[in-house]
Amino acid sequence: MRSSPTLPPLPALRAFEAVGRALSFRKAGEDLLISQSAVSHHIARLEADLGVTLFIRHARGVTFTPDGERYFQAVTAAFSGLAAATAALRPAAARPLRLSVLPAFARIWLVPRLADWTRRAPETGLDINSTLAVADVAGGEADIAIRYGSGPWPGVSARLLLPERLAPVISPTLAARGPVLTAPADLLRHTLLTNLRPSDWQSWAASTGLDLSTARWLQLTDYTLVMQAAQDGLGVAMGRLELLSAPLATGALRPALPDLPTVPGAGYWLVTARGGTPHPARARFLRWISGQPPLA
Structure with a gap:
């Protein structure tokens, strides 16, 4: 079959989407069941x-480079559109229930509970679909989306699944290395870790009076990477305490300061379409998901 003169090869686009989702050639290869070198070859061909x-x-x-970030958003949107169009042609009972979930929430909160669902x-x-892209549930891209935000949103039904609490967290290694933290303003002596939208930091700073105008930032694509960077001692993260219950319990992370205020954050919402079948x-x-208890 002749290749398209305007579109890149589909295998290269699939490899690009997998790398963009995991930000790792190795993990992308594991997801696609191909070698890391094959993934690298696809990406090199796509870049060329x-x-x-x-x-x-x-x-x-x-x-990501800036070009890569923009292209990733376009490619994931295109794949989501194809998935929605394909699903619309299949009888609902014959296809899987489609969930669109943020990567951090999927890995930390949802996947450990799925064994119970599969038994039931x-x-x-x-x-x-573990993705940063916002699924168009009203347009049929997903049956259920789980999103982090303040909600509700126009045109869809949304119910709060899990409210969040926010407080800065730090690894014990970085805390021991210093500089020493004794007051909220001392947080600015460290690099602050954030995902693409620093709304958690802004909410906490607004509630506590901390001026972030001089902050030094390390921005990462997804909150999963923010948590890993915090545990690796790369800076101070704004902790979503419900999501971070495990590393806080094990001591991999700890509150950045004693007696720091915990402020209400956004929450995780169940988003579904209105009307239709x-x-x-x-x-x-x-x-089932609304009745799930906290992880042990």
């Missing part, structure tokens, strides 16, 4: 075809 650099390579992974509903398949398993899954 486009004439731009998509990733900056580091010893421990990759980060073994006949229902799940298609979990829902997937037969949607209501059952919503009841």
Whole structure:
């Protein structure tokens, strides 16, 4: 089959989307069941075809270039549109229940609980899209989206699943190395870690009177990377305490200062379409997930 003169090869786009999601050639290869060198080859071919650099390579992974970040958003949106169009052609009962979930929430909160769901509903398949892209649930891209924010949103139904609490956290290694933290303003002596939208830091700073105008930032694509960077001692993160319960319990992270105020943050919302014919398993899954207890 002749290749398109305007579109890159589909395998290269799939490799690019997988690398962008994981920010790792190795993990992308594991997801696609191909070697890391094959992933590297696909990305190199795509960059040559486009004439731009998509990733900056580091010893421990990759980060997007500005061109790569923009292209990633477009590619994930295109794949989501294709998935929605494909699903619309299939009878609802014959296809999996489609979930669109933020990567950090999927890995830390949702996946450890899925064994219980599969025991209760073994006949229902799940298609979990762990992505930063906002799924158009009203347009049929997903049956359920789990999103972090303040909600509600126009045009969709949204119910709060899990409210968050915010407070700065630090690794014991970085805390021991210094500089010493004795007051909120001392946080600015460290690098502050954030994802693409620093709204958590802004909310906490507004509640505590901390001026962030002189802060030194390290921005990472997803909150999963923020947590890993904090545990590696690269800076102070604004902790979403519900999501960080495990590393706080084990001591991998700790509050950056004693008696720092904890402020209400946004929350994790269950977002569904209004009207239409829902997937037969949607209501059952919503009841199940809403009744999940905290992780032990």
